[in-house]
Amino acid sequence: MPAPNKMLPPSVQRLIEAFARLPGIGPKSASRLAYYLLRAPADVSLELADALRDLKSLTRLCSVCYNVTEADPCEICRDPARDHGVICVVEEPLDVAAIERSRSFNGVYHVLHGVISPMNGVGPDELRLRELLTRVEKSRATGRPIREIILATNPTLEGENTASFIHRKLAGDVLRITRLARGLPVGGDLEYADEITLSRALEGRQPL
Amino acid sequence: MPAPNKMLPPSVQRLIEAFARLPGIGPKSASRLAYYLLRAPADVSLELADALRDLKSLTRLCSVCYNVTEADPCEICRDPARDHGVICVVEEPLDVAAIERSRSFNGVYHVLHGVISPMNGVGPDELRLRELLTRVEKSRATGRPIREIILATNPTLEGENTASFIHRKLAGDVLRITRLARGLPVGGDLEYADEITLSRALEGRQPL
Structure with missing residues (x-):
């Protein structure tokens, strides 16, 4: 930031x-x-001001998948037409929006809210990881176990490490654990992938 | 704008x-x-929301130079240390801030709030041009006439045309009418010029 300009109101x-x-x-x-x-x-500023004010007061995290929502559970978790036996694990809420735009996934989500990153002081406990394990456990208790977990963290070093970590934690508990196909450019960001690339990556997902 | 995503809250x-x-x-x-x-x-959003709400309620245009200000007349127009006999005419308030940063000008300003642009339906009456002419006239009536007008509109086609138009209107009324030196790249935008280029342009200003 440059020094504040005294000539500005x-x-x-x-x-x-x-x-x-x-x-x-x-x-x-x-x-x-x-x-x-x-x-x-004036309404351009005021509409933005109102939207900013409402943002935090109206939104919360879904108690099932931890996506951002106004109603709890969120629309996706409440939808009986979705396959609740397949969970797609993503880093951020924007990743859910990106995958939804690809129209290639009919399961449900789990939003971690970050990746394991020792460099940035983010360990497994800072993420919604315990909640994912509890969710898998609960599903077995109710007799409708999770059949597949798709680890859709970003194709970056930290995303891969987080996927491996979750894989080790869940191995044995879930029938199938998959990772998005490497249609995604390595080092890229899932949220910026186009719909077709994301569709291909979902179709070609491989067992870990 | 893409279609709104139904999955977003x-x-x-x-x-x-x-x-x-x-x-x-x-x-x-x-x-x-x-x-x-x-x-x-939360305070990042709320601070931005408050700043947006206050913007229009606290600011107005200076009744002398039409720059954006909270007090009327503005700080520059009230400053007795500035040379009120030299007026720098600019398109936008941001141009005032840019010239102030160059620390090469000790006169006062006049903000047009645009340029003459027949393509965009902007004629002389849509700008603060009449106010500039009145200001020059008044200065002569008070016996402290404006000695120089610097036409610092952008070095674009529309900026040049606006400068010529003002030149024709003021010729004879003001001792000296100048234009910023062509240190500025033609087709560029005054507001993005660095301090040194702006300093040079001010120093090398030429009579029209």
């Missing part, structure tokens, strides 16, 4: 700083956004 | 749409911002 400066705290928005883009909003109709 | 979808209405933020960046804010501490 404090309220504009404050908005620029608030924008610049967001990822991918530098001080220059933040200024442009602020001055754009000064000229734009 | 409505409050998240609403925030994504509000972000995507901003210039330079596509649907993908909008999603990333929304999910970033879901994870970030």
Whole structure:
């Protein structure tokens, strides 16, 4: 951040700083956004302000799959038409949205909210991993066991390590544990994959 | 905009749409911002929401130079240490901030809030042009006439045309009418010029 410009009105400066705290928005883009909003109709700013205020108050995590939702359990976990015997494990809520867009998956999800990353001080306990194990255990107790777990973490080093870790924890408990096919470019980010690549990766998934 | 994703909670979808209405933020960046804010501490969203709400209620245009300000007249127009006999005419408030950063100008400003652009249906009456002419006239009536007008519109076709138009209107009324030196790359945008280029452009300004 450059030193605050004394010639900017404090309220504009404050908005620029608030924008610049967001990822991918530098001080220059933040200024442009602020001055754009000064000229734009008031409802553009106010609608964004309201949406920001409502975000945290209206959303929560689904108590089954830990995806972001307004109703608990979420729409996918409540849907009787989905196959509740197949769980696709992903890192982030945006990954659920990406896979849903591919229209190639009819099971349910489990959102870890991160990956194991010793570099960043993230161990298994910081993720929704215990919840996944409990979920698998419970499913066996009810007599409708999970048949397959698809480990759809990102094809990065940390994503692979997290998948291996989960594989070791679940081996024996679940009939089939798979990983998305390497249609995904290694080092890439699942969320940016196009629908066709994601479809292929789902179709060609391999047992671990 | 892609079709709204039914799997996204409505409050998240609403925030994504509000972000995507901003210039330079596509649907993908909008999603990333929304999910970033879901994870970030609540005060990141709330601070941005508050700043957005305050923006329009606290700011107005200076009644002298039409720059964005919280106090009227603005800090620059009130400053007795500035040379009120030299007016730098710019397109946008961000251009004032850019020239102030160059620390090469000690006069005052006049913000047009746009350029003459027949393609976009913007004529002289849509800009703060009449206000500039009145300001020059008034200065002569008070016996402290404007000595110089620097036409610092962008070095684009529309910027040049606007400068020529103002030149024709003011010729004879003002001792000296200048244009920023062509240190600026033609077709570029004044607001993105670095401080040194802007300094040079100010120093080398030429009479029209």
